[in-house]
Amino acid sequence: MLPPRQQPRPGGLQTSLSLVVSPDACGSPNPQERGSTSDQARDSPSESASSRETWPTSEALMAKKLEKEKENGYAEHSVVRNMSNSDKISLRDIARERVDVIADRMRNLPDEYLEKFKYELRVILEGSGGAQHRNEFQFLQRLVNSRGELTDGILCLTHRTQLEILVAIKTGIQAFLHPSVSLSQASLIDIFLYKRCRNIACGSVLPAEECSCEICSKKNGFCNLCMCAICNKFDFEVNTCRWIGCDLCSHWTHTDCAISNGQIGTGPSVKVGASSAETLFRCHACSRTSELLGWVKDVFQHCAPSWDAEAFVRELDFVRRIFQRSEDARGRKLYWKCEELVEKLKGGVADPMACKVILSFFQGEPDILFLVLTFFYTICDWGVVDK
Numbered sequence: 001m002l003p004p005r006q007q008p009r010p011g012g013l014q015t016s017l018s019l020v021v022s023p024d025a026c027g028s029p030n031p032q033e034r035g036s037t038s039d040q041a042r043d044s045p046s047e048s049a050s051s052r053e054t055w056p057t058s059e060a061l062m063a064k065k066l067e068k069e070k071e072n073g074y075a076e077h078s079v080v081r082n083m084s085n086s087d088k089i090s091l092r093d094i095a096r097e098r099v100d101v102i103a104d105r106m107r108n109l110p111d112e113y114l115e116k117f118k119y120e121l122r123v124i125l126e127g128s129g130g131a132q133h134r135n136e137f138q139f140l141q142r143l144v145n146s147r148g149e150l151t152d153g154i155l156c157l158t159h160r161t162q163l164e165i166l167v168a169i170k171t172g173i174q175a176f177l178h179p180s181v182s183l184s185q186a187s188l189i190d191i192f193l194y195k196r197c198r199n200i201a202c203g204s205v206l207p208a209e210e211c212s213c214e215i216c217s218k219k220n221g222f223c224n225l226c227m228c229a230i231c232n233k234f235d236f237e238v239n240t241c242r243w244i245g246c247d248l249c250s251h252w253t254h255t256d257c258a259i260s261n262g263q264i265g266t267g268p269s270v271k272v273g274a275s276s277a278e279t280l281f282r283c284h285a286c287s288r289t290s291e292l293l294g295w296v297k298d299v300f301q302h303c304a305p306s307w308d309a310e311a312f313v314r315e316l317d318f319v320r321r322i323f324q325r326s327e328d329a330r331g332r333k334l335y336w337k338c339e340e341l342v343e344k345l346k347g348g349v350a351d352p353m354a355c356k357v358i359l360s361f362f363q364g365e366p367d368i369l370f371l372v373l374t375f376f377y378t379i380c381d382w383g384v385v386d387k
């Protein structure tokens with residue numbers, strides 16, 4: 001059994017906001033589309049399986065900064081005023097023109113002008129312009145993705161800003177344009193060519209752990225250490241039932257993706273010698289099954305003490321949805337227990353008793369103790385007993 005995703009949240013480099021995701025790198029480029037495939041997904045308490053790849057700077061901060069730059073006109077006019085038309089290049093030029101030609105022209109451009117490209121692309125990736133920005137991003141990405149000549153050798157000829165822009169267009173991640181991110185040219189080229197994980201906080205050489213499974217060997221940028229085997233996206237959620245780990249190949253899957261993709265169901269026990277049925281997760285990477293009750297039990301036992309009331313309700317809701325269609329007795333019981341506790345806790349009050357009730361269930365306490373705890377919990381809830 002894998003431990004829950006307990007790796008510490010990356011400090012400085014947390015996330016990289018991308019409204020637009022790379023269609024070729026992601027199974028489902030449209031988060032709304034993915035949500036609508038499952039009626040359970042609508043219950044998702046957070047951003048759900050959309051797995052926003054977010055940049056650490058808070059969105060508000062970034063929006064403010066962009067706003068300020070907008071107000072200042074980003075010094076564009078003063079820079080552009082002194083340039084002839086033949087010197088000017090656009091993001092589209094960078095996306096489609098020969099690397100060496102653009103690199104030469106960029107070398108003659110003032111730094112402010114180069115920053116203007118990054119700013120322009122960041123605004124597009126920010127997506128505040130709605131459909132217009134989305135269309136422009138998709139257009140730029142199609143241009144870049146259609147270029148078979150962008151090999152290691154050719155990308156070595158790029159201007160630094162040009163390479164950052166090409167990588168940001170290819171991945172849809174604005175972190176590559178951020179002033180505080182300075183990856184080496186070799187790393188940027190590797191990310192562009194899907195030889196390194198595009199999650200800057202991970203940065204693993206791909207295929208990670210030299211995995212030769214079907215998904216890892218597709219060479220489309222998937223990283224088994226940090227991405228979902230179904231939607232190919234990453235996020236930084238840890239200590240949560242939001243992710244399910246495969247007991248056998250250790251690849252990760254968003255719970256929401258597993259549910260909407262029909263990877264969770266009831267089947268014969270995977271334990272040797274056991275004849276009963278249990279709720280199972282079928283891994284998209286290795287097609288083998290892991291049992292889920294032990295999984296959520298481990299997550300709760302390791303992580304529940306650190307959850308606040310909101311997190312506790314969210315986690316119970318994940319468990320509720322995981323076991324929603326369970327046909328085995330223990331799975332059904334867990335589903336009903338979660339359903340009941342979620343209802344009770346919706347007021348948002350942290351209740352250690354609720355945690356005890358669920359942990360005693362996982363510990364397989366004798367039913368009588370479980371019933372006593374549940375009864376005590378219920379009368380507390382009615383206010384019969386002072387908390």
Ligand SMILES: [Zn+2]
Nearest residue numbers: 211213216224
């Ligand atoms: Zn793999």
Ligand SMILES: [Zn+2]
Nearest residue numbers: 197202223226
């Ligand atoms: Zn990774």
Ligand SMILES: [Zn+2]
Nearest residue numbers: 228231254257
């Ligand atoms: Zn996913």
Ligand SMILES: [Zn+2]
Nearest residue numbers: 246249283286
């Ligand atoms: Zn697996």
